[in-house]
Amino acid sequence: MNELVARTVRVRKGDTLFRAGDAFANLYAIRTGSCKAVIVAPDGQYQITAYHIEGDVIGVEAVFLGAHDATVVTLEDCELSVMPAERIDALSRRDAGFQRDLNGLLSQLIVGGRKVLLMLGKMRAEQRLAAFLLDLDERYARRGQSSSDLVLRMTRQDIASHLGLTHETVSRAFSRFHQDGLIHIHGREVQLLDRDGLRRLVETEPQ
Amino acid sequence: MNELVARTVRVRKGDTLFRAGDAFANLYAIRTGSCKAVIVAPDGQYQITAYHIEGDVIGVEAVFLGAHDATVVTLEDCELSVMPAERIDALSRRDAGFQRDLNGLLSQLIVGGRKVLLMLGKMRAEQRLAAFLLDLDERYARRGQSSSDLVLRMTRQDIASHLGLTHETVSRAFSRFHQDGLIHIHGREVQLLDRDGLRRLVETEPQ
DNA sequence: CGACGGCTTGACGCTAATCAATATACGTGG
DNA sequence: CCACGTATATTGATTAGCGTCAAGCCGTCG
Helix, strand or coil, X not given: XXXXXXXXXXXXXXXXXXXXCCECCEEEEEEECCEEEEEECCCCCEEEEEEECCCCEECHHHHHHCECCCEXXXXXXXXXXXXXXXXXXXXXXXXXXXXXXXXXXXXXXXXHHHHHHHHHHHCCHHHHHHHHHHHHHHHHHHCCCXXXXXXXXXXXXXXXXXXXXXXXXXXXXXXXXXXXXXXEEECXXXXXXXXXXXHHHHHCCCC | CHHHCCEEEEECCXXXXXXXXXXCCEEEEEEECCEEEEEECCCCCEEEEEEECCCXXXXXXXXXXXXXXXXXXXXXXXXXXXXXXXXXXXXXXXXXXXXXXXXXXXXXXXXXXXXXXXXXXXXXXHHHHHHHHHHHHHHHHHCCXXXXXXXXXXXXXXXXXXXXXXXXXXXHHHHHHHHCCCEEEECCEEEECCXXXXXXXXXXXXX
């Protein structure tokens, strides 16, 4: 993996790594910081499709498509590993195992997409937010950062867009979780107080 | 492509091709008929993730995952081309071009997934149904069957599940389209009378 | 012909969107 | 460093849209 990294770069909050439609030039891995991926429909409708954190690899679908299908913007100052397309092509040609790794990453994308599908198709507002928090918590835990404190870098509006809601609804759901003792929240700092409670909420029959 | 097909089989309406979790054994291509793909969450929640028609290749994500992530059930008697896993592996090892084709199919899956994401996240009921009809129409047209008559093989319930709605809402939307002169509908036979009208509906600002 | 599953339509209620008013945090320039 | 202006967040009031419950119809299949 390390031989793929040509260099690491620092980028500022709000910078755009690439836009939907851009030819595939680099794969990025986040060393520190976080990003959002957003798709924009022809009519201006937009939706946040992903929230990327430390350790995530960004832009994998472009390896095969040849172009990016989403725009990625940093949510804070970031440090990124840059893996140029040529190196990736070269290695995947040489190493069948690496080719399989790439396919694995792609497949994970698909499976992840299915999860989101269920969420948007069947869950109600509070369930979506609870699922979002638990997913984020789990991803941080997998990186070894098993603190119950999260710092959200996205605005309420971005979280809302990601969950198919409005920012007011997200805000209200946060407040409700807080007053129910499920979380502690102050601005963008969230502390999960009762993971099981949140899990129960997600699994509750919606109807 | 043809050398991949080991045989063609006929299956009856309601048969299951494979279940979520099954090891990848075959890729299927639909010669005639149609199928639905469904995922089931641990708590029994289910969602139709795809509606496959003539010409579609089914189960691509399993090539890389090694197992299927959805259950596929036929909606009518079908004739299917069966492409065994070994042949696919063998050819993709031998032929880099084919490997790329496979990746292309996967990438299409991802892009298609993004479209659904926007639909479930941002559209209201009638927009979702209109988008569904237009998509289906376009897919049939691409197969050369450019008639404006569609025969839906899914029940209202299945369509509803696919769109993240209830069957009553789907039924009402159909009725509304009919009385607005956008479509003609009788049971599962749909005729698109005003594609532009439907398109305008999809692109209407929801707020 | 009867029974059953699927479809339509109506009445009603709940959830989340919308509109609106503050409150808070944040960034910028003086 | 403070003051101001602007983005973000919270909360309330109201409403639209869709889900739920229920009744009746249609079409199919045994």
